[in-house]
Amino acid sequence: MKTNFCIIFSTRPEIIKLFPIIKVLSKRNKKFFFINTGQHYDFRMHKIFYNQFKLKKAKYNFKRNKLSGINYISSCLKFINNVLNKENPTHVIVQGDTDTTLCGALATNIHNRKKTKKEKIKILHVEAGLRSFDEEMPEEINRKLVDNLSDYLFVPTNFEFNNLKKENLLNPKKVKIVGNTIIESLTNLNLKKVPTSKNNNFFLLTLHRPETVDDINKFSKLLLDLNYLAKKNEHNILFPIHPRTKKKILKKTLVKLDKFKIINPVDYIKFISLLLSCKLVLTDSGGIQEESFILNKPCITLRNNTERQITTFNKSNIVSGYEKSKIEKSIQYFLKRKIKNPNIFGKNVSKKILSAI
Numbered sequence: 268m269k270t271n272f273c274i275i276f277s278t279r280p281e282i283i284k285l286f287p288i289i290k291v292l293s294k295r296n297k298k299f300f301f302i303n304t305g306q307h308y309d310f311r312m313h314k315i316f317y318n319q320f321k322l323k324k325a326k327y328n329f330k331r332n333k334l335s336g337i338n339y340i341s342s343c344l345k346f347i348n349n350v351l352n353k354e355n356p357t358h359v360i361v362q363g364d365t366d367t368t369l370c371g372a373l374a375t376n377i378h379n380r381k382k383t384k385k386e387k388i389k390i391l392h393v394e395a396g397l398r399s400f401d402e403e404m405p406e407e408i409n410r411k412l413v414d415n416l417s418d419y420l421f422v423p424t425n426f427e428f429n430n431l432k433k434e435n436l437l438n439p440k441k442v443k444i445v446g447n448t449i450i451e452s453l454t455n456l457n458l459k460k461v462p463t464s465k466n467n468n469f470f471l472l473t474l475h476r477p478e479t480v481d482d483i484n485k486f487s488k489l490l491l492d493l494n495y496l497a498k499k500n501e502h503n504i505l506f507p508i509h510p511r512t513k514k515k516i517l518k519k520t521l522v523k524l525d526k527f528k529i530i531n532p533v534d535y536i537k538f539i540s541l542l543l544s545c546k547l548v549l550t551d552s553g554g555i556q557e558e559s560f561i562l563n564k565p566c567i568t569l570r571n572n573t574e575r576q577i578t579t580f581n582k583s584n585i586v587s588g589y590e591k592s593k594i595e596k597s598i599q600y601f602l603k604r605k606i607k608n609p610n611i612f613g614k615n616v617s618k619k620i621l622s623a624i
Contacts, residue, residue: 269298269357270297270356270624271297271298271299271300271355271356271357271358271359271360272297272298272299272300272320272356272357272359272360272386273300273301273302273351273354273356273359273360273371274288274289274294274299274301274302274359274360275297275301275302275304275347275349275360275361275368275371276301276302276303276304276361276362276365276367277292277303277304277306277358277365277367278306278307278363278365278367279303279307280362280363280365280553280554280555281362281365281367281368282322283365283449283452283535284362284393284394284447284449284452284554285360285362285393286322286452286455287448287451287452287455287616287617288360288393288448288617288621289322289596290455290617291617291618291621292387292621295621297428297621298573300325300326300327300354300356301322301323301324301325301326301327301389302326302328302329302338302346302347302364302371303325303327303328303332303348303567304327304343304346304367304370304371305329305330305343306330306331306339306365306366306367307506312496312616316367316554316557321595324517326341326355327346327350329342329343329347338471338602339366339582340366340369340370340572343366343367343370343374343466344370344373344374344377347371347375347376347557348376348377348378350512351375351388352378354599355388356390356546358377358388358389358390358624359371359372359388359389359390359391359415360391360393361390361391361392361393361413362392362393362394362395362562363394363405363427363553364394364397364406364407364410364412364413364574365409365458366405366409368392368394368409368413369409369412369413370498371390372390372392372412372413372416372417372429372446372569373412374414374454375390375416376390376416377387387407388395388585389418389419389576389624390417390418391414391417391418391421391624392413392417392419392421392422393421393620394421394422394447394448395413395414395417395420395421395422395427395431395442396414396420396423396426396427396428396430396431396442397410397423397430397449397553397575398410398411398423398427398430398574399572399573399574400571400572400602401571403475403478404478404554406574407478408442410574411434413514414434414436415436417440417511417621418440418441419440419441419442419443419622419624420436420440420441420442420443420549420568420621421441421443421444421445421623422442422444422445422578423444423445423447423571423611423612423613424444424446424577424611424612425444426576426577427444427464427577428444430441431623432584433535441457441623443614443619443620443623444615445613445619445620446580446612446613446615446619447557447612447613447616447624448616448617448620449554449557449558449612450561450610450612450614450616451562451617452535452615453539453558453562453590456535456536456542458539458562461536461539462540462545463540463543463544464544466541466544467501467544467545467546467559468502468503468546468597469502469503469504469505469528469544469545469546469548470493470497470502470503470504470505470546470547470548470549471506471541471542471545471547471548472493472505472506472550473507473548473549473551473552473555474486474489474506474509474512474550474551474569475511475512475551475552476511476552476570477552478551478570479551479569479570479589480512480515481515481594483515483517485518485589486515487520488589489519489526489569489589490516490524490592491520491523491524492591492594493526493594494523494524494525494550495528495591496529496591496594496595496598497526497527498526498600499595500592500598502526502546502550503526503527504524504527504528505541505545506524506530507530507531507533507541508526508529508530508531508532508613509532510532516596527538528602529605539558539562542555542558542559542562542563542564543562545564546562546601546602547564547565547566547567547596547598547601548564548566548567548600549564549567549612550567550568550569551568551569551570553573553574553575556568556573556575556578557575557578557612559578559583559584560575560578560584560608560611561608561612562593563583563593563605563606563607564606565583565601565604565606565610566578566583566585566593567584567585567587567597567598567601568584568585568586569587569588569589569594570588571586571589572586573586577611578587581608583606583611585600585607598602
């Protein structure tokens with residue numbers, strides 16, 4: 268049987284990080300199709316990246332219709348299972364730690380239960396082995412479940428490989444250290460041609476995780492603290508705002524953010540341009556921690572932990588938590604230093620992944 272890849276995605280990081288694999292599959296004339304789970308249904312968080320990477324239209328699109336939580340996941344599982352029954356691919360590719368990733372791996376596992384060993388679809392988890400060691404985070408549960416369900420685990424570095432080793436997941440699974448496809452996504456942009464601004468008198472901010480924005484009082488305090496620190500350090504804050512984050516900001520807080528410039532989400536090239544131009548990054552995003560590391564941009568992670576610990580080893584990424592004093596200390600540290608990071612994410616990652624199958 269010829270290989271036929273089912274690639275399941277929806278969110279910004281999935282599109283960005285799966286694009287290099289899709290590009291190699293296309294060049295090799297491999298058969299593949301997409302399932303879009305509809306997890307990111309807002310144009311600014313999904314189609315804008317979909318269009319920019321010039322991906323062909325997904326063959327199957329799940330209509331979310333405002334479903335959330337268990338209702339979204341159960342309906343999505345059924346949708347994916349129906350597609351797998353119809354298409355019968357040889358491999359399913361999922362990436363990262365989203366609900367989309369979990370749905371893809373779990374639906375495939377359920378599909379496989381009545382199949383012979385030869386008939387079973389192989390599950391490939393790209394960016395496996397990441398751990399924050401905080402099981403209150405839904406992404407951490409997703410990561411662990413998907414790693415357990417998958418046949419192939421493609422890890423970025425030795426650090427993630429050792430996480431899987433400690434969890435006894437090396438056998439009988441096929442675990443390969445391949446690097447991270449984010450390095451290829453950035454390389455494909457031709458960074459020398461990405462426009463940058465000479466004005467770097469701003470901090471770039473992104474916030475979207477539930478533990479950061481869902482507690483309204485905690486979120487409001489964080490924004491006001493950041494506004495204070497920006498003013499104290501004579502910088503502005505540029506905030507491309509996630510749609511779900513925008514809904515959480517109180518009007519009485521918004522009027523006090525005089526050092527903020529809040530803009531709609533931007534496309535990938537525009538975001539990388541902002542990242543290259545800013546003084547430093549403040550974020551709760553995993554992917555942006557990696558992008559900042561690769562581009563030698565100081566990063567302050569506004570969380571209590573990170574699954575990207577490897578980006579913190581030479582203090583180019585500081586996990587500050589939410590306390591104003593710790594954030595201020597991190598800002599002061601970076602304003603006095605230039606960052607130069609090694610290449611820890613490899614090269615030819617997509618080719619390594621496909622060669623391992």
